[in-house]
Amino acid sequence: MFSFAKLAAIILLAPFALAAPSAELGTRALDTSTHCAQGDHFVAGEYTLYLNQWGSAHGSGSSCAALTSLSGTTIAWKNTWNWSAGGGIKSYTNINLNGVSKQLSAVSSIPSTWHWSQSNSGSVVANVAYDLFTAVKPGGADANEIMIWLANFQAGPISAAYNADGSPKPRASNISLAGHTWFVAPCSAFPTVN
Template structure:
């Protein structure tokens, strides 16, 4: 049901590697390890992720739920810059270019979301604060990566969620109800992993599962 992409798309902005190994797969539950080490530059070097191959390509209005479960841990050496996040994309049709990116960050290690607004302290400014979804309170950020409009949900209190269990469709439904995301858009991509910028870390997903229903 999944493909693991090492996806070292920004590797030329620094030096290092990211590698991944699958430990087990049972039904829709996968266990894997991602070791990465990057130096140089402030841009993301890799987004090593688990990509869902089944159930995508549906119109948002036709999706009832996207149950996801993710238990993970991480060890790191020194200071790292990275996140741990779900990454969803939507497009006007199943084969069209992606127009929207929806990120749900379950951890933030000295990184920051894409934002159209920044405060005088240089930190991104959320467009909405304290949105309750999937049993947690979130701040929502909005910006552009040059190709897509990006919505990023980060925990309001900055806490990590090392054991996430919830419906990712709750985040989509919030955006269609409140932020102008059209229900006629198609869900093209569901991924999860670590956007790594710099540092040395070993990320272990002991159990990860997601389905689109």
């Protein structure tokens, strides 16, 4: 049974700010060059920027990203993309906090703040989300993915069930938390509705 308390705990376990970047980064230059190739990734302190273009074969276009700054536990990056053809995810550029490898019960909080902006020309299908992966044991292979959507631009989560209009059928809805209203899709995606 999935309770609201568990949902609240999961939402608070966003994966980005558990560990502070090491002071050693100050002695190395930050790679701010633009990267565009499938599989490109680069490390900055305790973080890695990934150009996850796993669905690029289902369309044409590109996705490019670059780190713009790193100061203490604050990291900034930009992503530009232009994809065409069909539905489905083409790329999912993301920042990863490296080396967490802790049992969930050992994590009391993950303080996190996210400032983002999106500008577009034309029709955009995208989301802004925290993406948390869990494993059976610390350091093990990913077994579960939990997404917490902060913004939704005409995208829809993958769901185990859909309504007649094609929208995801929520397991729970109208959950008020942190000033927003959420719903829980059965595949562990938590998009905000406002």
